[in-house]
Amino acid sequence: MTERLVDVLDSRKTVVHTFPISLGAPDAQGAAQYEDKALQAAAYAQVVPDDDLHSLTARMRVSRGGPLAPYGDDRNVMSQTKQNLEQAVREHAYFLWLAEGRPDGRADAHWQHAQDQHLRERAYTLWQQEGCPEGKADEHWRLTQQFQAE
Structure with a gap:
């Protein structure tokens, strides 16, 4: 099982939440699988109103030092x-x-x-x-x- 952090961004490209995403065995799509699952998680977690879900995008998290940790977990998400x-x-x-x-x-x-x-x-x-x-x-x-x- 491989876990990666994925940022979910709003329409202004501001990170609204970072999800730790696990995949059993990523296929050739690579990052796209993680990003798709992060967007699903954002829908489950209701990080934005339903009407704004279409405007969300995802990207693999790039760490610049320090421990890797989800961002925005104070939202008590269900993902x-x-x-x-x-x-x-x-x-x-x-x-x-x-x-x-x-x-x-x-x-x-x-x-x-x-x-x-x-x-x-x-x-x-x-x-x-x-x-x-x-x-x-x-x-x-x-x-x-x-x-x-x-």
Whole structure:
């Protein structure tokens, strides 16, 4: 798994957010895959109003020294790398385990429940972002699963 930082820019070419993007195995498109996924993440994260999504562009982050870190994370975005998704699911699974009275042998069930719930919340947010179109909830669920699997 390869992770790169990708800047998302508004119409004035100002960085509105930097996303850490993970890809399993980038193909010949190289940077374009990372940039496309960053723009998808920006839509999920609602970094700008829906009407402004078309004006966003993305570019690979160029570091000029210092630690690489996402920019704009104070926005509490829902985009996540595999590592961040795992951390969110781990925390949620832990709270499910606590709520059930700390039973032994149910770690996998708690993990699956937490991951499913987390992805469904992301799909619901995307569906809401598009104005709750009738009959499109399943499509948003499929897109969220696809986005997470990349």
